[in-house]
Amino acid sequence: MEALQALADPTRRELIGLLAGGERTAGELAARFPVSRPAISRHLRVLRESGLVSVRADGRERHYALDPEPLRRLDEWLEPYRDLWAQRLDALETEIARGRRARTRREPT
DSSP: OHHHHHTTSHHHHHHHHHHTTOOEEHHHHHTTSSSOHHHHHHHHHHHHHTTSEEEEEETTEEEEEEOOHHHHHHHHHHHHHHHHHHHHHHHHHHHHHHHHHHHHHHSOO
16 A cells, blocks of 8 residues: 555645645645755655655646545545444543543542
8 A cells, every 4th residue: 555655754644634625836835844845845756656646737837636546545445444443442432431430539529
């Protein structure tokens, strides 16, 4: 899963989040980060090579857009694990509630 590997980096996840709002130029994207433009270009290349973003040239500008298909495939792959996590999170919520009730009973009024 190239998409999963590409999304492992927090900067690339943030780029995906920005592109979820619509197409943006490379310059617009780079302006949002405290790193160099070449560093953002490398991140965009990884996202493009993984199929998560597409690029189109308009003169000297490069416009990037999110391609949601790899995210859909990733979502489908994760589907069987959702029930497992939901059960575990429900159990954690129950234990947290028990701990709160126990603390409340012990506190003097």
